[in-house]
Amino acid sequence: MALKITVIGTGYLGATHAAAMAELGFEVLALDVVESKIDALRAGRVPLYEPGLEDLLRRHVAGIEGSSGRLRFTMDWAEVAAFGDVHFVCVNTPQKQGEYACDMSYVDSAVDALAAHLTGPALVVGKSTVPVGSAERLAARLARLAPAGDQVELAWNPEFLREGFAVEDTLHPDRIVVGVRSERAEKLLREVYAKPVAEGTPFVVADYATAELVKASANSFLATKISFINAMAEVCEAAGGDVATLAEAIGYDDRIGRKFLRAGIGFGGGCLPKDIRAFMARAGELGADQALTFLREVDSVNMRRRGHMVDMAREAVGGDSFLGKRVAVLGAAFKPDSDDVRDSPALNVAGQIHLQGGQVTVYDPKGMDNARRVFPTLGYADSAHDAVRGADVVLHLTEWQEFRELDPEELGKLAAVRVVLDGRNVLDAGRWRAAGWTYRAMGRPNA
Template sequence: MRVAVIGTNYLGAAHAAGMAEFGHEVIGVDVDPTRVATLNAGRSTIFEEGLEPLLERHTSSGRLRFTTDYTEIADWAEVHFVCVGTPQSDTGAADLSQVRAAVETLGPLLTRPTVIAGKSTVPVGTAPQLQARFDELAPGAGVEVVWNPEFLRESHAVADTLRPDRIVIGTRSPDALATMRAVYAMPISENVPFVACDLATAELIKVAANAFLATKISFINAMAQMCQAAGGDVTLLADAIGYDKRIGREFLNAGLGFGGGCLPKDIAALSARANELGVTVLSELIGAVQDINADQRREIADLAIEALGGDATGRRVGVLGAAFKPGTDDTRNSPALTVATMLADAGASVRVFDPQASVVEVPGVEAAATVEECFDNSDVMLHLTEWPLFRQLDPAAFVTRVANPLLIDGRLKLDADLWRAAGWTVVQPGRAVRDERP
């Protein structure tokens, strides 16, 4: 089939490459000519495992190309995927300006039947509005809007595109549903669950999933604070309750909480829409989740300041990690950088090392060129993004580089016993029992 992908950043680039891998002819369109040129050269504009080889393979074969010109995709594509950003506005609601701009640009160019498949995360009720606008812009063309939410995890975008754990299609049109089944024929043939539903349910599924995951993360972080206060071990607690099949162990890792470009803004948008619809119980629940998440970052910063004797002024702090999670260079809403900024604001001299992410635009925070430089003469080290590289460090090799061998493991992923044996004092929030050991 002929498939167009509108928007080619994190979601769009992976989706376009995935559609080509499924055997379709694909054109990606983007307003950024620099990004388009880079993608046409088979190179990725982001760090995402496996994406660049996929782009290179299919741009070389001619199955995939990119353009800034909507006229090249309008009546060419049988399906147009909308993959543009929906960032958080000042009110917390989703900013749909990029979605609406795509509709206003594409709509007048359409003259034949086509399916518009929304993948961007939008407030419930958006799809019917877009359908009405396409009916105005392309009367009689036979445009059908469906909603096909994305469930990509950054650092796993390629795998999640090629081997999704479910495919959701919201539509009112049997013909459009048949078209989408044809688009996803390959994963459907591999028994990937296929959920056909109404538009509202499809729009809600993505934000419901994110809200549930955010709630689970905030719950275990609240329990980490309880364990710290009572003298317990949150990791053992999570292991034990995770054996309960009704709960499960995934997303029960205590630490700094969630961040990134999706979870925080998606749950904020869901809360805003819930308030608009009068479902205040949901917005109140999300508000509590957000408060716990913010508190967890402050907890780590306060632990560092406490470890420095209550005053961070002029002290040297090394931070391991800048990306919001390992496997990506994305620093949007990064818990690690939030903590680093808090410490810089408290007067500390903060250096951050990350193997992929840049920190050049973070006020008061200096980028370390190497992990060794990050340790040099530090009064306290903070482990805030769980890159495998940091778990592979030899603590004995670094104990003499620092002014004070004190480590705060904000992600609870390092081998505390190994670091202690090398002469480090290790603090793991929520593991007060372990912290008391000599």
């Protein structure tokens, strides 16, 4: 008999996972406690931008013409418990207000609500990013609260989604990690992921703690690599070097690799910043805080880049003040192919300049609505050309392909002053300079 899957939480992770499970051939029932989300998803609409996700969703949502009908949505916990053999918990784990630690309240609430209705054998699978030790605690909580007792098992299966590539990463993951305590739990998860495993995806079986640590370790390593090259950009500026050439040269070493070695204004989003802080907080609770003190500097380097871009912009418009100066900001999302503006370096820079008196106009291909909700006092334009019109300086802060393809000559006719600051080190410096622009980027010579 085919497994039935449920997904608890229909945000970025949950909506993607639910649609992908339906694509893999499972009957799926997804739950959320926000009625507006459920209504949108039932109509085949995704309340966020992720390439390919809405098309995938519409191929499977019940009630949409031509769909497989394998994916349904509900707000009823009893219905979810009765339906599913495997329950994936995909709720948010934000940073606690005023602390580094992770807020586990959404995960705890979801587990409690589900457990109350589990009257028979079931496997609950956590996918949310949590502090190490959480699975151990939640397993005991499930066994205590579920009417079926120890017939309800817990497994931990961390997600490794990249925003902009989430559909591909779910259907064709580069690895699957499962923290389990029984052969039955492992067998069920091998059945869930049979198709990607058959394609060659590695399936790593671990204990709870290791499975939780894999995600925290991966994000910490990526954050460290990004901050390393940004620290090298600071040294290059002091020494007169070129960080782009430096990155190219060290990237040829296959022990280092070329990915994540582009200096710029740093990382943001809903994962890396809060995950490395939560990792540090948890290490402190475990008495291993010295092992992760380097992450404080990783975080510090990252945040310094934003202030440095503000300083570069101020220097570009005269050096003293932003008052009376028009600043065009290309980018609002924290990365391209996403509308996510959580802890966005681009918006943070725009906000700082605005607070210092600059007249800031922002354009982003997909992140405008979310940006307006976070920073309603900034100016917003309908296109890159409108944003640049009359600008004293142009800041390129999110590396959308649309911005790389802009014609600097055409753009130059709109700007008041042809000065561009490339906060992502991806624009063709020669092309912009040939069109009469002063081009500057972090860690690189001015000419």
